[in-house]
Amino acid sequence: MTRTIELKPLTRVEGHGIVRVYLDGNRVENVELSLCESPRLFEALLVGKSYREVPEIICRICSICSTVHRLTSLAAIEQAFGIEVSPATLLHRELILNGGQIASHALHLFCLVLPDLFGVAGFTELAEVAPDELKLGLRIKGAGNLIQETIGGRTIHPVTLIPGRMGKYASPNALQLLHDTLAPLLPKAKEVCAIFAAVRPLSPPVAPLSPLALQGKNVPYLFGDILEMAGENSAAVADYRKLIREEYVSHSNAKTCTAAGKVVTVGAQARLSFTPGLSPAASVELAAHRERLASADIRGNNLAQAIELLHAIERSLDVIALLASTPSAPEEPRDFVPHQGTGTAAMEAPRGTLIHSYGFDSRGICTTADVITPTAINQAAMERDLLALGRGMDGADEAELMHQMEMLVRAYDPCISCAVHLVRQDERRGE
Amino acid sequence: MKKPNVAIAGLTACFGCQLTLLDCENELAAMADRFTFAYFPMGVTTRTIEGDFDAAFVEGAVSTPEDLEMLVHLRSRSRLLIALGTCARWGGIAGLKNNEPRLPLAETVYGGDAHHIDTFNPGPLHRFVSVDAAIVGCPPEKPDIIATLAALLAGTLPVFTAYPVCMECRERENLCLLIERNKLCLGPLIQSGCGARCPAAGMVCEGCRGPAAETNSVAQETLLREKGFTRDEIASRMRRFSWEWDHDQDH
Numbered sequence: 001m002t003r004t005i006e007l008k009p010l011t012r013v014e015g016h017g018i019v020r021v022y023l024d025g026n027r028v029e030n031v032e033l034s035l036c037e038s039p040r041l042f043e044a045l046l047v048g049k050s051y052r053e054v055p056e057i058i059c060r061i062c063s064i065c066s067t068v069h070r071l072t073s074l075a076a077i078e079q080a081f082g083i084e085v086s087p088a089t090l091l092h093r094e095l096i097l098n099g100g101q102i103a104s105h106a107l108h109l110f111c112l113v114l115p116d117l118f119g120v121a122g123f124t125e126l127a128e129v130a131p132d133e134l135k136l137g138l139r140i141k142g143a144g145n146l147i148q149e150t151i152g153g154r155t156i157h158p159v160t161l162i163p164g165r166m167g168k169y170a171s172p173n174a175l176q177l178l179h180d181t182l183a184p185l186l187p188k189a190k191e192v193c194a195i196f197a198a199v200r201p202l203s204p205p206v207a208p209l210s211p212l213a214l215q216g217k218n219v220p221y222l223f224g225d226i227l228e229m230a231g232e233n234s235a236a237v238a239d240y241r242k243l244i245r246e247e248y249v250s251h252s253n254a255k256t257c258t259a260a261g262k263v264v265t266v267g268a269q270a271r272l273s274f275t276p277g278l279s280p281a282a283s284v285e286l287a288a289h290r291e292r293l294a295s296a297d298i299r300g301n302n303l304a305q306a307i308e309l310l311h312a313i314e315r316s317l318d319v320i321a322l323l324a325s326t327p328s329a330p331e332e333p334r335d336f337v338p339h340q341g342t343g344t345a346a347m348e349a350p351r352g353t354l355i356h357s358y359g360f361d362s363r364g365i366c367t368t369a370d371v372i373t374p375t376a377i378n379q380a381a382m383e384r385d386l387l388a389l390g391r392g393m394d395g396a397d398e399a400e401l402m403h404q405m406e407m408l409v410r411a412y413d414p415c416i417s418c419a420v421h422l423v424r425q426d427e428r429r430g431e
Numbered sequence: 432m433k434k435p436n437v438a439i440a441g442l443t444a445c446f447g448c449q450l451t452l453l454d455c456e457n458e459l460a461a462m463a464d465r466f467t468f469a470y471f472p473m474g475v476t477t478r479t480i481e482g483d484f485d486a487a488f489v490e491g492a493v494s495t496p497e498d499l500e501m502l503v504h505l506r507s508r509s510r511l512l513i514a515l516g517t518c519a520r521w522g523g524i525a526g527l528k529n530n531e532p533r534l535p536l537a538e539t540v541y542g543g544d545a546h547h548i549d550t551f552n553p554g555p556l557h558r559f560v561s562v563d564a565a566i567v568g569c570p571p572e573k574p575d576i577i578a579t580l581a582a583l584l585a586g587t588l589p590v591f592t593a594y595p596v597c598m599e600c601r602e603r604e605n606l607c608l609l610i611e612r613n614k615l616c617l618g619p620l621i622q623s624g625c626g627a628r629c630p631a632a633g634m635v636c637e638g639c640r641g642p643a644a645e646t647n648s649v650a651q652e653t654l655l656r657e658k659g660f661t662r663d664e665i666a667s668r669m670r671r672f673s674w675e676w677d678h679d680q681d682h
Contacts, residue, residue, distance in 0.1 A: 007478075008478065009472050009478065010472075011472040011473075011475065011476040011477065011478065012472075012473070012474065012475070012476060013473075014446050014450075014473065015446060016441070036497070037443075038442065038443035038491075038494045038495045038497070038498055038550065039494075039495075039537065039540070039541075039548050039550050040443060040494075040525045040553075041525075041528075041536045041537060041539070041540050041550075042540075043539060043540050044528065044536040044537070044539035044540050045524070045525075045527055045528055045536075047539065049667065050664075050667075053667065053668075053671075056637060056671075057524060057527070057671070060445055060447075060523075060524045060569065061445060062445050062446070063445045063446050063447030063448075063450040063451075063570065064446070064450060066445070066447070103454075107450075107453065111453060111474065115475075115476070121475050121476040121477065122468070122471070122474050122475025122476060122477075123453075123459065123463060123474055123475070124463040124467075124468050124474075124475055125463075127459075127460045127463040127464065131460070134459075134460070135460070138456040138457075138459060139456070141454075141456055142456035142457070145454055145456070153628065153629060153632035153634060154570075154628060154629075154632075155451075155454055155570075156447045156450060156451060156454070156570040157447065157569060157570060157639075159628075159629045159632060159634045159637070160632055160633070160634055162634075167632065167633055167634050168632050168633045168634070248541065248542075248544040248547075250547060406476075417444070417445050417446050
C-alpha cells in the first residue's frame with residue numbers, strides 16, 4: 001500500500017517548493033522535489049528589449065540574488081559588445097558582489113538555519129531563545145546590506161550597476177562608513193565559523209558532493225571563466241551548453257541539470273573544495289576544516305558559508321581600502337556601439353554558479369536570453385540526497401523524517417524563485 | 432492588548448517584498464515581540480493557515496490557479512488584506528508582456544513542454560479580491576512597511592503621500608535628469624515615498640512604484656518625444672511595472 005506524505009510548502013527557503021515522499025509501508029519508495037514557483041517567463045520578457053533595459057528587468061528574477069543577477073547580465077552584455085570596464089568599476093562590482101554574499105549568507109545562516117539548531121520555528125522565537133546570536137546575525141546581514149545600498153543605491157534591485165561603468169562611485173565618506181561598520185565584524189565572523197563548526201547532522205550521511213564551481217586565472221574569488229568540475233571535465237563559460245544539459249521534469253517548473261552527464265552540486269561547499277584564494281583569516285578557518293568539508297555531504301554547506309562570510313568581510317575591507325586610495329574622478333560614459341553579437345558570462349552567486357547568455361541584434365535589442373541558476377543545477381542533487389536520506393532513515397518517525405529532509409534541502413540554500421523560469425530559451429527563436 | 436495575528440505570503444514574485452521586511456534588521460526583534468506571524472513560510476516554519484488574521488500582507492501578482500487559491504483563502508481569513516509591493520498593487524514586472532498571449536511566451540522558455548505549465552497573465556490583487564491598503568515599490572521602502580505595521584498596532588492604516596517622485600527630488604535639490612540631462616526619467620509621473628532614491632544616486636526614476644494619483648502623463652510623453660525618445664521606448668519604460676497603465680489616455 002503506497003501512501004504519500006508532503007512537506008508543503010517548504011519553509012524558511014526562498015520561493016515555493018514541495019517535497020513529496022512516496023512510502024510503501026514505512027519504506028521510502030521515491031522522493032520528488034517540486035519547485036512550484038509560478039513561472040514568470042523572464043527570458044521571454046527580455047526578448048525585444050534594449051540591452052539597457054535587460055539588467056534592470058532581469059535582476060527582478062530574485063530578490064536575494066538581485067545584485068549578482070544584475071552583475072552577471074552586465075558582464076554578458078559587455079562581452080557581447082566588446083566593452084572593457086575600468087579597474088575602479090571592477091572594484092565597485094567586486095565590493096557589491098561581496099556585500100550580497102554577506103547579506104545572503106547571514107540571512108541563510110541566522111534567520112533560516114539557526115532556528116533548527118535551537119529547535120524553534122523561526123526568527124520570531126529566536127528573539128526569545130537566542131537573542132544574542134540573532135542580533136549578531138542581523139548585524140552582519142545589515143553590514144552586507146549597507147554595502148549593497150552604498151554601492152548599488154538600493155539593497156534589493158540595485159540601480160547604479162549599468163553597462164560599461166558605474167552609475168555612481170562611492171564617496172570617501174561612504175567608504176569610511178563601510179570600513180567602520182565592517183572592521184569590528186571580522187572577529188565576530190570567526191565566532192560564526194565556531195557556531196556552525198560545532199553542528200553535526202543527526203541523521204545518516206548521504207553522498208559527498210560532486211562539486212562544480214567557477215575558476216579563472218588572476219581573478220578575484222567568485223569570478224572566473226572556466227566551469228570546473230572535479231576530475232577531468234571542465235569547460236569555458238562560453239561553452240556552458242556543451243557541459244550542462246537541462247531536462248524538463250513534469251513535477252517541477254524548473255528543469256533539472258546535469259553536467260557532463262553527472263549530478264553536480266554548486267555553492268559554498270563546492271567552491272571551497274577547489275583551491276580558492278581566500279583571505280588570510282578565512283584560509284586559516286578553511287585549513288582547519290578542509291578535510292571535514294571534503295568528506296561531508298551537503299550539510300557541510302552551512303559551515304562553508306560561514307567561512308565564506310569571513311572571507312567576504314575581509315576581502316570587502318581590502319577592496320574598500322583599494323578604492324579609498326584610488327582617486328575616483330567620475331567616469332565618463334565609455335563610447336560603445338551596440339552591435340549584433342552574443343555574450344555569455346558566469347559568476348558565483350551565494351548559492352552557486354550562475355550563468356547568463358544573451359544574443360543581440362544590430363540595434364542592441366535582445367533576441368535570445370538564457371539563464372542557468374545554481375538552484376536549477378542543484379535540483380537533481382537535492383532529489384538524490386532526499387531519497388538517500390529517506391532510505392537511510394528507514395522506519396524512522398514520520399515527523400522526524402520530514403524534519404531532517406527539510407533541513408537537508410535548506411542546507412542547499414535553495415532559491416526557488418530564481419530557479420523556475422530559468423530554463424533555456426527555445427533555440428529555434430531568434431537564432 | 433492581544434498581539435495582532437499577521438500572515439505574510441508571496442504569490443508570483445521575487446520574494447523581495449518579504450525580504451525587505453527581513454531586512455529591517457534593527458526592527459525585527461520588536462516586530463517579533465509585537466506581532467504573531469501566524470503564517471510566514473519564508474521566515475517561520477508554518478505550513479497551515481489556521482485561525483483568522485488581523486492583517487494579511489500579500490506579495491506578488493496572481494498568475495496561477497494556486498496563486499488565486501491562496502489569495503482567496505487569505506482574503507476570507509483576514510480582516511485586512513494589504514497588497515505588498517508593486518506586483519501586488521500593479522501587476523509588476525512579470526506582467527510586462529501582458530499584451531501578448533501567454534502560451535507563446537511560455538513556449539519561448541519551456542519549448543514544447545509549455546502546455547504543462549498552468550499560467551495566465553499576471554494581474555494585481557485587486558482584480559480578484561478587495562484590497563484594503565497597498566504598499567508600493569519594487570522593492571518597497573522599509574519605512575513604508577514599518578509605518579504600516581505601526582499603524583496596525585494603533586488600529587488604523589497609514590496614509591502615504593499622493594504626489595509624484597519629482598516633488599521629493601526637488602526637495603533634495605538633485606540635478607534634474609529629465610530637463611538638464613535629457614534622460615528618460617519617470618519622476619514626474621511616479622508615486623513618491625522613496626525619497627527620490629534613484630535620482631539621488633544619479634540614476635533615472637524607472638517607475639518602480641507605479642503611477643501617482645494625479646499626473647499629466649500626456650505632457651510628460653510630449654516632452655520625452657521632443658527630446659527624441661521613440662513612442663516604443665517610452666511605452667516600454669512606462670509599462671514595465673504597470674502594464675495596464677493607460678498613460679496616453681490620461682488627462
